[in-house]
Amino acid sequence: EADIYQTPRYLVIGTGKKITLECSQTMGHDKMYWYQQDPGMELHLIHYSYGVNSTEKGDLSSESTVSRIRTEHFPLTLESARPSHTSQYLCASSERAGLGLAEAFFGQGTRLTVV
Amino acid sequence: QQPVQSPQAVILREGEDAVINCSSSKALYSVHWYRQKHGEAPVFLMILLKGGEQKGHEKISASFNEKKQQSSLYLTASQLSYSGTYFCGTAGSQGNLIFGKGTKLSVKP
Numbered sequence: 001e002a003d004i005y006q007t008p009r010y011l012v013i014g015t016g017k018k019i020t021l022e023c024s025q026t027m028g029h030d031k032m033y034w035y036q037q038d039p040g041m042e043l044h045l046i047h048y049s050y051g052v053n054s055t056e057k058g059d060l061s062s063e064s065t066v067s068r069i070r071t072e073h074f075p076l077t078l079e080s081a082r083p084s085h086t087s088q089y090l091c092a093s094s095e096r097a098g099l100g101l102a103e104a105f106f107g108q109g110t111r112l113t114v115v
Numbered sequence: 116q117q118p119v120q121s122p123q124a125v126i127l128r129e130g131e132d133a134v135i136n137c138s139s140s141k142a143l144y145s146v147h148w149y150r151q152k153h154g155e156a157p158v159f160l161m162i163l164l165k166g167g168e169q170k171g172h173e174k175i176s177a178s179f180n181e182k183k184q185q186s187s188l189y190l191t192a193s194q195l196s197y198s199g200t201y202f203c204g205t206a207g208s209q210g211n212l213i214f215g216k217g218t219k220l221s222v223k224p
Contacts, residue, residue, distance in 0.1 A: 040200070090157075103162060
């Protein structure tokens, strides 16, 4: 069973509010990812990290920011939420695996609605 | 570089077989396959690391043709529980995990 947790599971918030989506894993994985997914649609990589103090932007441009101060923690922050940010946000982690990639474990996701 | 999946959607009757393809325009070091059921997180099915490798998971198996830069997922004698969206994932240029657009599989009784 995957040991990666996201909170909150659901969040409804007003436009202009600052929010932080939490993601924690207890597997000691170096690599962590944030994906954005609209219902029934594809998974868009918005941020990733190779380890502590490493953060990179993914293929989909996002107004969110991330930090990686501890191996187990990879929070995502939106400074000023807008209705266009309404989506599901999925966090994942994996071990390093050379040129290939190890299995990714996903959290249950945070479904964000901005009104 | 996002991998390309085909078909976009498949509708099957229980017991029928299906093949989902995943291809890339760049060299592949590994291919992942995940299944996501409605309202749930994606779940890992298998990873293929070497050209020519084949793996199986229950009645779901996959192959990896490194030279052709493609992988195929085979679902044999499909069950209702196989319904969901199947994603292939590959390593992006920075070693991150990038997914195809997904193939929606519906298995009907």
